[in-house]
Amino acid sequence: MADHFSGPRILFDPASDITDIFAFPSPDRPGRLVIVLDAFPAAAPTALFSDAITYRLRVRPVAQAAEGAAFTVGGTEYAFDFTFAVPGQVPGSDEPVQIGTCTAPNGEHVLFRVGDETPTEAEGLRIFAGPRLDPFFINLTGVLATDATEKLAFQPDAVNTLQGMNVLSIVIEVDTQAVFGPDSSPLFGVVGETVTSGGRPVRLERMGRPEIKNVVLASKKFDPVNSDIEIRDLYNEEDAFAVRQDYAGAYRARFNANLAFFDRLDGEAVWPPDDQGTHPLTELLLADFLVVDVSKPFSEDSCFEIETALLAGREHATCGGRAPNDDIVDTIYTLLVNGIDGPRISDGVDSATRPATHQFPYLAAPNPTPPDLMTVFAALSAPPEPGAEA
Amino acid sequence: MTSRPVRDDHEPVTTNGTIALVNLSAQIDSLATQGQRADSTTLFAVAQQAVLVDLLALRGHLLGRVADYEHAAQLAERLVCEAPGDSIALLARARTRATLHRFAEAMTDLDAAGRAGAAQATLDGERAAILQAVGCYAEAQLLLRKAAPHQSDFTMLSALAVLQAERHETAEAEQVFGEARRSYRGVSPFPLAQLDFRRGVMWMREGDLPAARAWFEAARRRVPGYAPATGHLAEVDLLLGDPEAAVAHLRPLVETSDDPEYSSHLALVLRVAGRYQEAQQWRDRAAERYDELVLRHPEAYADHAADFWLMVGSNVDRGIQLALQTLVMRQTTRSYALVQRARAASNQPAHHTP
Numbered sequence: 001m002a003d004h005f006s007g008p009r010i011l012f013d014p015a016s017d018i019t020d021i022f023a024f025p026s027p028d029r030p031g032r033l034v035i036v037l038d039a040f041p042a043a044a045p046t047a048l049f050s051d052a053i054t055y056r057l058r059v060r061p062v063a064q065a066a067e068g069a070a071f072t073v074g075g076t077e078y079a080f081d082f083t084f085a086v087p088g089q090v091p092g093s094d095e096p097v098q099i100g101t102c103t104a105p106n107g108e109h110v111l112f113r114v115g116d117e118t119p120t121e122a123e124g125l126r127i128f129a130g131p132r133l134d135p136f137f138i139n140l141t142g143v144l145a146t147d148a149t150e151k152l153a154f155q156p157d158a159v160n161t162l163q164g165m166n167v168l169s170i171v172i173e174v175d176t177q178a179v180f181g182p183d184s185s186p187l188f189g190v191v192g193e194t195v196t197s198g199g200r201p202v203r204l205e206r207m208g209r210p211e212i213k214n215v216v217l218a219s220k221k222f223d224p225v226n227s228d229i230e231i232r233d234l235y236n237e238e239d240a241f242a243v244r245q246d247y248a249g250a251y252r253a254r255f256n257a258n259l260a261f262f263d264r265l266d267g268e269a270v271w272p273p274d275d276q277g278t279h280p281l282t283e284l285l286l287a288d289f290l291v292v293d294v295s296k297p298f299s300e301d302s303c304f305e306i307e308t309a310l311l312a313g314r315e316h317a318t319c320g321g322r323a324p325n326d327d328i329v330d331t332i333y334t335l336l337v338n339g340i341d342g343p344r345i346s347d348g349v350d351s352a353t354r355p356a357t358h359q360f361p362y363l364a365a366p367n368p369t370p371p372d373l374m375t376v377f378a379a380l381s382a383p384p385e386p387g388a389e390a
Numbered sequence: 391m392t393s394r395p396v397r398d399d400h401e402p403v404t405t406n407g408t409i410a411l412v413n414l415s416a417q418i419d420s421l422a423t424q425g426q427r428a429d430s431t432t433l434f435a436v437a438q439q440a441v442l443v444d445l446l447a448l449r450g451h452l453l454g455r456v457a458d459y460e461h462a463a464q465l466a467e468r469l470v471c472e473a474p475g476d477s478i479a480l481l482a483r484a485r486t487r488a489t490l491h492r493f494a495e496a497m498t499d500l501d502a503a504g505r506a507g508a509a510q511a512t513l514d515g516e517r518a519a520i521l522q523a524v525g526c527y528a529e530a531q532l533l534l535r536k537a538a539p540h541q542s543d544f545t546m547l548s549a550l551a552v553l554q555a556e557r558h559e560t561a562e563a564e565q566v567f568g569e570a571r572r573s574y575r576g577v578s579p580f581p582l583a584q585l586d587f588r589r590g591v592m593w594m595r596e597g598d599l600p601a602a603r604a605w606f607e608a609a610r611r612r613v614p615g616y617a618p619a620t621g622h623l624a625e626v627d628l629l630l631g632d633p634e635a636a637v638a639h640l641r642p643l644v645e646t647s648d649d650p651e652y653s654s655h656l657a658l659v660l661r662v663a664g665r666y667q668e669a670q671q672w673r674d675r676a677a678e679r680y681d682e683l684v685l686r687h688p689e690a691y692a693d694h695a696a697d698f699w700l701m702v703g704s705n706v707d708r709g710i711q712l713a714l715q716t717l718v719m720r721q722t723t724r725s726y727a728l729v730q731r732a733r734a735a736s737n738q739p740a741h742h743t744p
Contacts, residue, residue, distance in 0.1 A: 012445075013578050014417050015405065044416035050405040052577040086406045165420075198403030202575050372422040373438060 001162065002136050002328070004041035006205070006213040007232035014040045015050035016194040016204040019167050020136050023190040023290045023321040026173055027298040027358040033174045034362065035059070035080075036324065037192040038167040042373045043131060045366070047168055048098055049084035049114065053204065055170055056081050056193040060241060061185035062291060069284050069311045071291060073189055073241050078105040078180050082129065082170050083197060084114065100129050102172065105179060119360055124178030128361035132169040134162050135324035135356045135363050139347040143329070147219055152265050152337070158348030161376060164367045171361040176294055186295035187306075190321070191240040191288070205236045208289035210303070210328045216285065216336075217254050222261045225253035240289045248286070255282040262336035270339035281336070284311070292321030298358075300325045304332070308340045324356035324363060402571070404579035407613035411452070414580075418445050439469050440482040447489055448580060454617030454647030456683065462486045470499075477508035484516060491689035493520050493720075511540030518549065525722040527557050543573035548585050555592035563592055583612035587619045599626050617647050624655055633663040644672065650679035651694060657702045673702050684712065692716045696728055706735045 004019045019038045026032040035057050040047050049055070061074035081103040087096035098114040104125060112120035115130035140161035145153035176184055193206040207213075213232045220227045231254050234247055243251065259279040263271045271280050284307055291306045296319035306320030322328065333345040354364040404410075421442040443462045450458030466483035473479045484499035497520060504513050514537035521530035530553055538546045547570035554563035567589045574582055590605030603626045609619035624639035636659040643652040654676035660669035680695040680703075693716040700709035713732040717725040 012441075013576060015409075015413055016577060040413075040416075042420040044419040046412055046419070047416040048409045048412055050413075050577055051409060052403050052405040052579075086409060196403060196575075196577055199401075204577065370420070373420050374422060374435070374442065 001041070001138055001140060001214055002210040003205075003207045003213060004136070004162075006207075007230065007236055013204065014043070015048070015168070016053050017041055018192055018194060018205045018207045019134065020210065020324075021190065021192040021207045021290060021322070022135075022324050023188070023292040024323040025292070025294045025296065025298045025319050025321075026360075028360075029173070030297065031176065031294060033059070033176050033188065033292065033294045034360075035172050035174070035190055035192070036363065037082075037170045038132070038134065038136075038363075039170075039194065040168040041134075041165070042370065042376075043166045043168050044370065045131065045166070045368060047131065047166075048087060049082075049100065049129070049168055051084050051086050052197050054081050054083055054195045054197045054201070056195055057170075057172065058191050058193065058241070059174075059180075060189045060289075062187050062189040062289075063185065064310060069280070069307075071189065071287060071310075073287075073289075074185065077241075080104060080172055080174075084129075102127055119173075124175035126173040126360055128169070128171040130169065131166050131366040132361070132363035133352075133354055133366055134165045134167045135352055136162055137327070137349050137352045138162065138329050139349045142347050143215065146265065150261070150265070152333075152345065154333075154345070154347045156346070156348050160349045160353060163353050163376075164371050165373075165376075166366040166370050169361070169363050171363065173360060187291065187293050189241065189289035189291055191290070193240075203237050203239070206238065206240055208240045209285065210322060211332050212285060212288050215332065216258055216262075217251075219258055219261070222257040223254050224257060226250050238288075240287075243286060251286055252278070252282055255279060255286060259285075259336060262333070265337045270337075270342065280311070290321050293319050296320075299323070301327070301331075303328050304335055308335065312340050325351065327351070402574045402582060403577070404582055404612060405577050407579050407583070407611075407616075410579050411449075411613065411615070414445060414449055414452075418442065418449065421445065436469065436473050436476050436478050439465060440478045443469070443482040443486060447486060450489075451618070452580065452583075452613060452616055454621070454643065454649045454652065456648050459486070459489055460686075463490060475506050477503040477506035480506060481508055481512065481516065488516070488520050488523070489690075490687050491523070491720075493524055493689075496520055509540070511537045515541060515545070515549070518553075522553055522556060524720060525724070527553060542575075544570055544575065544581065547573055548581070548588075551585070552588050555588065555595075558596070560592060560596055564589075567592075579612040583609040583616050583619070586612065587616065587622070590619065590622060594622060594626065599630055602626050603630070615642070615646065617643055617649070617652070621652055621655060624659065628659050628662060633659045637663060644675075648679070650676040650683065650698070653679070654698045654702050661702070669702075673704075677703055688715065689719055692719065693725065693728055696732065700732055700735050706732065710736055 002020045017039055019041050022036040024034050026034050037055055037057060057080040059078040061076060062071040065072045082100055084098055084100045087098040090097045100112050100114055102110040104110065110120060110122040110125060110127060112127050112129060120127040137160040139154060139158035142154035142158055191206055191208045194204045196202040196204065213235060217231055217235060231250060235251065238244060256277055256279045259281055263269050273279050293306060299318045300323045302318035302320050303322040303326045305318045306316040309316035327350055329347045330345055334342060337345060356362050356364060421438060443466045446458045446462035449455060463486040466486040469479040470483045480499045480503035484496045484503065487496035487499060500513050500516055514533040518530040518533035534549050534553065547566055551563050551566040551570050554566060570585055586605045586609040590602045590609065593605060594602035603623065606619045606623040609616050620639050620643055624636040627635040640652055640656040640659065644656055653672045657669045657672035657676060676698060680691065680698055683691040684695045692712045696709045696712035696716060699705045699712065710732040713728040717729050
């Protein structure tokens with residue numbers, strides 16, 4: 001799953017567990033950048049944002065590097081910090097209400113009410129926070145079976161593992177000209193983080209591209225260097241724009257080993273490593289942030305397009321980034337297994353049960369009676385025998 | 391005896407206790423299991439069920455809910471039935487068995503988990519906790535040292551602090567409690583509340599009631615309604631000569647907890663406050679519940695029930711019988727002391743409720 005339960009440490013702190021980050025140009029207000037942070041996997045209707053966590057969205061201008069398939073990251077950072085108060089009672093209501101504060105890059109504080117369906121408007125900003133239907137969709141059975149059997153094991157017409165589940169969402173729509181300045185780059189790198197509030201900030205989780213931790217980095221069995229390390233907890237602590245050099249070697253080893261595994265899945269190698277054993281995607285994916293171009297129109301199938309264009313040495317044609325309805329499981333398996341322009345791989349789940357909308361706050365209303373997780377996980381059948389290939 | 395103020399330069403910021411409890415229950419609800427199921431043996435499902443077992447045990451401890459412990463134990467039993475060779479399932483059952491003081495069976499599960507591939511450091515940590523519970527401090531310390539390089543600083547230092555506290559090495563324990571607190575990096579209030587609670591227990595055992603009180607209060611500030619801290623706070627207030635404050639602490643607890651410890655304490659403090667009729671109601675409620683729990687979980691509740699019958703329950707014979715039962719199950723310093731107390735009580739005129 002995109003970033004749900006991404007590491008053992010996060011299991012006991014669900015309010016800090018980022019499940020997904022999305023970044024896309026607004027479908028109904030071109031030129032505005034929408035960023036979504038989802039947290040608290042399988043949130044029951046009573047779930048609340050933590051008052052001890054800053055939910056942070058970080059945006060930096062990026063540009064194609066002069067050499068190699070990589071991006072250079074600008075020094076200017078636009079950060080949106082979301083903090084939440086302890087719920088209080090509102091006169092005339094029995095339900096406790098949680099109030100949030102968005103601190104914009106210029107230091108302005110914008111107050112909003114969690115769950116309020118009317119967006120909170122401020123200078124160049126539109127904000128929503130509250131429970132929403134989890135927009136992510138995946139055939140987790142097939143993903144686990146692929147890992148277990150080391151063969152592509154997706155079946156058509158599979159069931160979305162996250163069907164009917166909720167998350168806590170933060171949605172912000174930014175007028176980039178007004179908030180970042182008229183000369184700001186149209187190409188941005190975006191990451192989401194949860195950071196401790198008060199005292200020395202400690203990064204609890206962070207996410208850029210989907211499925212980097214849970215699909216690409218999770219498996220330990222191919223790593224010849226650190227096969228006993230749960231690398232995701234370490235990776236969660238990293239600044240996505242500047243990975244600590246002390247651990248970069250460990251991450252590279254895991255990327256090289258696991259990316260090679262994906263390339264072997266169909267028996268044909270499309271990503272030959274260099275003479276140091278480095279996979280061609282390692283450096284690009286290690287710089288783990290979404291890359292979005294707000295000068296392009298909104299698109300729902302453009303995730304990784306900017307990256308693949310860079311790898312292919314051509315101009316990107318779409319906004320890139322990631323929209324909620326983007327079928328990124330198919331995209332990432334296609335890229336890793338079949339290469340840049342290879343035939344599309346399907347995991348058998350092509351859309352959410354209730355797709356995200358094109359109007360703010362974009363994500364569908366929450367399910368008032370979400371399924372319990374055990375039902376979902378228990379229904380995950382044992383991995384099929386090798387040979388049941390896509 | 392010097393009171394130590396609850397003050398630390400590093401006061402970690404944690405999620406508001408009420409939010410954290412709501413989210414803990416939300417997490418349990420989202421993981422809630424359904425009836426008997428035979429198809430939950432996939433790796434992921436076992437891991438998720440094991441998390442549910444641990445979350446239920448955590449809520450059981452925080453809110454004083456025996457029902458949560460029982461639910462966790464049932465789930466863990468079923469998990470091992472469905473996945474008998476899975477180390478995660480065996481570890482989960484070991485923890486629930488240890489919670490219910492079934493220490494020998496818990497050790498057997500840990501051995502099996504080791505054969506099934508559980509990490510040695512994990513096993514060492516779990517075994518150390520059990521050895522500590524049965525008073526084998528030297529062996530526990532040895533295992534803690536072995537496990538230390540593989541644990542987080544907070545986990546390692548907390549375990550060490552509690553061990554030193556139990557060995558009455560208070561000066562060293564105080565220092566390590568402080569270090570553990572400073573090393574905490576999470577936002578969940580539960581580990582810190584538990585740490586503060588254990589620090590309070592240490593000072594209570596050492597007879598420094600103001601210090602104990604301060605740490606129990608700190609734990610309750612971190613997690614409002616934290617049952618063991620509230621119960622101990624009531625004990626301290628009673629010992630400090632304020633039975634009405636003790637009653638005020640215990641009243642909400644007897645409404646939310648199904649552990650008879652609190653109704654027993656309430657009966658005691660009401661008696662001290664001269665409210666005998668009210669006390670009798672809570673004494674009867676505790677008696678009934680202790681009888682149930684001793685039948686279901688003798689290892690965990692026989693000693694508490696013995697305490698009850700020797701004091702508020704006013705049935706010394708029953709107290710002696712349960713104290714001896716405890717001694718048969720566990721030959722610890724506490725068990726011997728309990729038998730000694732029971733014998734002393736039998737030589738005194740029986741307590742009578744007016």
